[in-house]
Amino acid sequence: MEILDLPGLAARAVERERPLTEPARPAFHLVVAVHGGRLECSVDFASHVLGAGDWLWVWPGQVLQLPAGHGDADATVLVFPTGFPGSATDTLIRDGEYFPNRLIRPDPARQTALIRLLDAVREEHHALSDLSLEAHIETQRSLLSVILIRLAHLSEPRREARSSGTEPFQRFHQAVEEGFGRTHRVEDYAAQLGYSARTLTRATRAVLGCGAKRFIDERVLLEAKRLLIHTSLPPATISELVGFTYPTVFSAFFRQHTGMTPTEFRSAART
Incomplete structure (x- = not known):
């Protein structure tokens, strides 16, 4: 885990030739705690304005952009890979992957209470000489886990009505993450997982309030948008990556959901 301020994060981004003002798709978690000032950002094409007391949690694979840079915002940024908090914490925060309320x-x-925990994480981060390396890492991992569990609960409190669909949906969600580039059919995932298509639809509706097919389509659309804004790949290549055999079908799908062609969307987003 790394602990940075916003100028430090900006410098790190410049080193990687991907300044914060441009869309970036980090392969790690970023948790931003704003202490003062004003921070404009976009996460997966949703715009937010953060002020003192706000937290932002960006998950691996999301597209992050700070259009005006870090501005005058004073913030602490926690940077860590998936798996660092430990398997028990990963299980407890997993809902954050499909309840993407990133502004908390x-x-x-x-x-x-959260700021006290954040202060403790920072103190431990700079106190390596006081403990063995193993104890130092475990202490940071434990403190970070409490922060993440609290943030996950605040971003989307659990509801009992969802509990009946959780396990089938979690398996379905993982299967879609791994397979949306190959198939968009609910029936294919149902056969793979040993459920009926109706069961997957009920489970998805219990958790998210929408059907299984809509969930697949929205995941495909999100990935297409991410690739259009974060890469220079031609739309025909992106079409293949998100599971379409013919670029014309992909273009029609994209226009149906956004009102724009992939090329129009890329141009508008970059402008």
Whole structure:
């Protein structure tokens, strides 16, 4: 895990030739705690304005952009890979992958508690000589886990109504993540997982409020947008990557959902 301020994050981005003002798709988590000032950002094409007391959680694979750079914002940034908090914490925060409420505004009491935890993480991060390396890492991992679990709960509190569909949906979600570049058919995932298509639709609706087919289509659309904005790949290549045999079918799908062709979307987003 690394702990940075926004100028440090900006410098790191420049080193990688991907400044914060341009769309980036990090392969790690970023948790941003804003202490003061104003921070404009976009996460997966949703715009946010953060102020003092706000938290932002960017998951691996999402497209992040700070259109105006870090500005005058004072913030602490936690950077860590998937798996660092440990398997138990990963299980507890997994809902964040498909409840993408990335902007979190804790109430004053919870914010005070979170800042105390953040201060403890920073203190431990700079106290390597006090502990063995193994103990140092485990201490940071434990403190980070508490922060993440609290943020996950604040971003999307669990609801009992969802519990009946959780396990089938989690398996379906993972299968879609691995397979949306090959198939967009609910029936194919149902056969792969040993469920009926109706079961997957019920499970998805219980968790997200939409059907299984819509969930697949939205995941395909999101990946297409990410590739269009983050890469220079031609739309025909992106079409293949997101599971379409013919570019014309991909273009029609994209226009149906966005009102624009892939080329129009890329041009508008970059402008």
